[in-house]
Structure formats: C-alpha cells, structure tokens
Amino acid sequence: MMQFMLLFSRQGKLRLQKWYVAHPDKLKKKITRELITTILARKPKMSSFLEWKDVKVVYKRYASLYFCCAIEQNDNELLTLEIIHRYVELLDKYFGSVCELDIIFNFEKAYFILDELLVGGEIQETSKKNVLKAIAAQDLLQEEETPQGFFEDHGLG
C-alpha cells in the first residue's frame, strides 16, 4: 500500500501531498521536510528507489517537479513508478502538456485526478480513459452548479 505521495518542486516547495496513513501534522511536516532534502540532494543518475526509514521511497523527476511515493516493504517499486507515470500522463492529458504552473493553479483538479486513480493507497482505476471521463463529468457538474447570474444568486431564478 502506498503510504503517501508528495509532489514538490526543484526548489523544495511542496506542491501536492496525499497521505494514505494517519500521522499527526507535526510528523507529516517532519517527514516531508526530511524527504525533500534527501531527494533533492540526489544526483540525476542515481536510483529512483531508496530505502528510507521503514518505507521504500520511489521518486521520479519530471522537468521541474519531483513525484515521490512512499510504499511499504513488500510493494513493488516498478509498479509504483508506473503509477507515477500514469498519474503524470493523466495530468498531461487533462491539462494538455501539463507544467508545474498548471498544478499550482489547479491543484484541486490534480487532487481529483489522483483520487480517481488511487484510493486508500492502492490503484483503483488503471484506465486513463475512464479517469478522464469521470473528471470530465465532474467538471460538467461543477459548471452546472455555479450560479449563472444575479437572480440565481439570490434564489430568485
């Protein structure tokens, strides 16, 4: 089971975090900080997998953004790498040539996509098409819900 997923920039700014295990906030911050420094210090040619404390960390860098997952000892790193890539592909498909700025400004969408892909730290939907369909439906719903004008705002419409 995946324990958590972090997205952070090359400057060490946390862009996205998703925790599938319960930790107090303080511990989360500590883990985040330590992991980011550890990974940012690594050279590009080094392995994407590292054993860190009692978890295995799988990370991959896409342009300016690091995608980092912590998995349990008996999980498969390559599968995790594949999940990361799948997530990036999803983002890419959804935003169209996604870049870090897209994720900064539309972080909720990134979270939605992640939630469609992973539930409770396990992959739930492998089909990109289905995920995107679900997200599109969600967007549609959101648009319908947004009030259209003054009258609607006040329940007069």
Add this chain to the structure above:
Amino acid sequence: MRQCCLNHQVLLWIMFLILYATYSSADILVFSAMARHQIEEEFRDMPAKFGGIIPSEGIKGMAVYANPANACQEIQGPPNNTDYHGNWIVLIRRYNCSFEVKVRNAQKAKYNAVIVHNVNSNELEPMSAKDNTGISIPAVFVGDVTGLVIKENYLYDQSYFLLINDDLPFNINTHLLLPFAIVVGICFLIIVIFMIVRCIKDRRRQRRHRLPNSSLKKIPIHKYTKGDPYETCAICLDDYVEGEKLRVLPCAHAYHSKCIDPWLTKNRRVCPVCKRKVFAADEQVVTDESDSDADDTTPLIRVQQGTQGGTFVQQRENPFDRARRSQARQDINNSSDSNSDSDQSLVTTDNGNSTTSEPMNVACDFLVSDSHSINGERQELERSDSSTNPHTVSLYTGAEEFPASIEIAQSRRGVMTDLPTSNSDCHVEISDNVTTLASNSQNRNDVIT
C-alpha cells in the same frame, strides 16, 4: 584557493623587500666642497651594530685614510693644518683585528665617524663588537671598490665632503612605484586569467547550446509548394515563394533554410517562435542539460517521449496490426503446407520426433523475426504444454492495453526456443492458436477502441 595563497606569498615578499630596503641600508653621499649641494657620487654602506647612531640628517665630514691602514694600533689623528673645523671621517681597512679595536682607535684619535672598507670583496657585512661600551662614534661598512674610490678620489685633500646617511634618500622609483606596479601587475594578471577562464567556459557552454552541423543536416528540408500550411518566414518576414527551401523544425515551425540555419548553428538550438529545443530525430535528448533549465513552465512530459508507453519502450506500430499480419502469413503457410492437420503434428511433438520439412522451417523463421520482446527482455511465461492444452496462453493480469498480442507472439517464441524439439512444434502451436489469437486480438481491440 591556491592562487589566493600564491598572492599572499607574493605580497609578503614585496612587504619584506620594502622593509629590508628601508631598514638595513644606508648611504654615503659625496659632495664637492665647491658646489655644496650637488651630489657627486653615492655609495651603499652597512651601519655597524655597535657604536653611536647616525643622526637623521647624517654626518658630514672630510675623509682621511687611516695610517696605519688597518688601524689596529693607534692611528694618526685628523690633519690639523687645514682651516676646516668640521667632522672628520676615517677610512679603515678591514682585517688584522676586530672592528671594535679599529673603531676604538679611531675614536681615540678624535675622529667623528668610521668607514671600514672590505678587502677583495664588495659584500656588505654588518659589523659587530663583543663589548661596545664607550664607543660613541658611528661606523659603517663599505665594499672594496667603494673604499678604493673614496681613497683615490674623495679624501680631504681633494676637498670633498662625505655625508654618511642613515638611509637612502627616499627613492620613489624603488620604494613606491615598483611594489605598486608589481601589485597592480599581479592583480591585472589574475583578472586576465580569470577572464580567460570565464571566456572559455562561456564558449563551451554556448557550443553546447548550439546545434551541431551534423544534426542540422538531419532536420528535414522542405521545398515550398502552393498550399503548404506555412506562409511567412518569421525571421525575414518574407512570404514563401514556390520552390524555396524551408527548414521544418520538429515543433512544426518552418523557416527559410538560409534564415534559420545560422540561428541554430551559431546561436541556440531553439525554435525562435516557440522556444522548443531542436533535436534531430535520432538525437538523444541530453537530460542533464535540459534538467538545468527546467522551470515551472516546462512541460512535465516531453512530446518526443510519447505518452502511451509508460516505462515500456515505445512501439513502432500498433502491435495488433503486427499480430494480425503474422497470423495471416501463417495461415497462408499452413494452407500451402502439406495438409497435415494439427492433431497429427501434435503427436509428433509429443514423441519428440523432429521430423521437419522445409516449409515449416520457413514458417518458424518468420516467427522469429516477428517475435517482439518488451523492454528487450523475454518474459517468462507459463509454457503451455502444447499437446494437451494449446489454448492456454498465459496473459498476466496487469497487461491492460497493448501488450496482449505481443505476449502471444512471445509465447510462441518461448515455446519454440524452449522446447528441445523446437522446429516442428512451433508451427503446431501456431496452427492451433490461430483461432484463439484472432479472437483474442479481436476482443482486445474492442477494449481499446
């Protein structure tokens, strides 16, 4: 760091030299009695470590050569037949007795200063005495030549004055300008070296940013014809004319070949319009370099990579098409073969009789050439025991979209190479699998589309 240390050393040296020059040398100036303020000659000397100190304005007096020259005994006093009542300086030879004795003798004979000259050497040595009590007159040491010159030319009877100076008159050339020049020169040298290094580094970096000529040739040139999607060259702002050579960059932007080539080869390998890096088709994208300039607007996934492969190697064509083609080939082969039906062949495999005929071999070769591996390594598939259950082609559950047919091809190959009776059974497998394959791929296609 090393350069810095070197610098310090040089500076220390210079400081030391300056100190040395000001501290330990003194001078004997020769004035003519006629023209009081004109310096005739200047000699270096070395003050003694004992005796009186030379006053800051110097001791001016007339010189007498000692008699006896080495002044080891009592010497003659200064001549008293002249009307000169100033200081007297006695010139004494070195050796035969200690400097202390010489100076004491000179003092006893009422001289005001002593010049001891070296013999057969121009070396200046500091004179020292074991017991310097009672010695009140200053003494200096000069070289052999200096002593001779003074003795020959500048004694009192030639009416010259000697001025024994504590130090050299301040010489701006040696004391200020030279060290200053050295320091400035060193600084300048360091700056120049620094600039050269920077320049070389810049050059190298720029060269890395530029497109090499070999890759430029691989970027396609397109002859403009009417109806092409390109209209105006963004560099020269001319509309394209029929037959002009256009260079179409990988980002689908086109320019005049003669406009864009210098930009790519002499400036930077980016498209001037969209700033995308230009790579020739087969050129490896150097990740390190692109890493360094990735900012938050860089696309996370490069277009060249393709988005559907995941960590798999990208396929050249749709694997389903490939599978279908190979099946079609086998169908033809099988039908053209001797009409040995599959059951019969199966029996032969089980017996391990490798009764092979030519056409079968051909079929096998086809298979080999067509079999495709994922990520370059063959996957261990559960080998289907071809005789009993030829339909079980194990697909692992994770294979979601395209790998299906690849694996089928794979399994064939696996069977073919793994079994000892390879040649005959490969076509057996296939002949029986055809229907499964067809249906399989059909289903898969449905899923995909």
